[in-house]
């Protein structure tokens with residue numbers, strides 16, 4: 001099951017002339033929130049993918065210029081711009097993959113949950129559009145708090161009668177990207193070789209790197225486990241503080257989201273060996289949503305890798321138990337919000 005797990009983003013820009021390597025398909029992709037701090041570099045990175053035929057950029061403002069700018073890159077994806085609610089339907093019509101980085105980011109002193117009041121409504125409205133105009137698309141949710149926005153999306157899709165749990169993902173790739181970087185630095189490993197699964201959710205202690213499952217196998221002292229775990233859990237806050245009021249991670253997030261989108265499309269394209277960690281509907285714990293490694297295939301989640309939760313260290317077992325109550329609360333908050341509005 002090693003496959004392409006933990007692979008860095010390798011956009012096949014050189015494949016522009018020859019087309020996709022593994023299959024014949026190309027995909028229509030919509031980015032909602034495309035003019036934002038994440039949306040712009042994310043759109044640039046995925047514009048380089050030979051797996052994309054159409055790249056639709058949607059935002060409530062400023063997206064025309066972004067699309068005009070990107071459209072001059074000589075890579076195959078055709079870029080188009082859609083502004084405001086009246087153009088959401090056209091942006092979404094029949095797309096294969098929807099990526100959602102729309103919403104407000106944190107400022108110093110805030111938790112991700114502090115974004116709930118604004119972002120919950122944004123995600124709800126955008127997912128209603130997805131349900132109406134591209135109900136078969138894979139959905140990658142980046143907007144925080146991911147632990148709640150994914151359950152909101154699930155409820156909206158259920159209410160519209162189009163929920164397919166295999167197609168809804170909370171993007172937690174940035175946690176894996178960070179874990180790989182920090183572990184490689186700490187242990188002097190070649191970055192390209194390192195993969196650390198990260199499970200649970202995407203906020204504070206709900207982010208749980210499984211350092212004992214690092215590939216290649218590497219020994220950590222208890223102090224190193226504690227230090228690395230806490231750094232990975234607080235890495236978002238590290239960036240928020242460094243940006244000092246100007247937002248949260250955008251460039252590393254764009255990189256991570258582009259990697260996850262490329263993996264989703266490679267799965268759709270029939271590549272048989274694509275694994276990523278993601279926050280999905282899952283039965284690996286008693287919670288309805290949980291991030292683990294998943295296998296991506298032609299219909300989205302092909303398999304949830306339950307082995308992630310086997311053979312954990314005592315430290316990791318305790319951390320799983322400890323994260324559940326916060327994650328449960330965030331899931332319930334999302335579900336309650338969505339049901340109240342229905």
Ligand code: NAD
Nearest residue numbers: 033035036037038059060101102103104105142143144253
């Ligand atoms: P940003 O403010 O720079 O960009 C957000 C964009 O969303 C803006 O262009 C804005 O116009 C747009 N937007 C707002 N309401 C919209 C709507 N109703 N429809 C369409 N677009 C709308 O913020 P950012 O730095 O790009 O962050 C976006 C979100 O991503 C935040 O919620 C942030 O917390 C989250 N985030 C998640 C992760 C993760 O790992 N999942 C990592 C980083 C940031």
Ligand code: LMR
Nearest residue numbers: 106112144236237248249
């Ligand atoms: C991150 O992990 O960088 C994002 O969730 C943004 C944030 O608020 O920390």
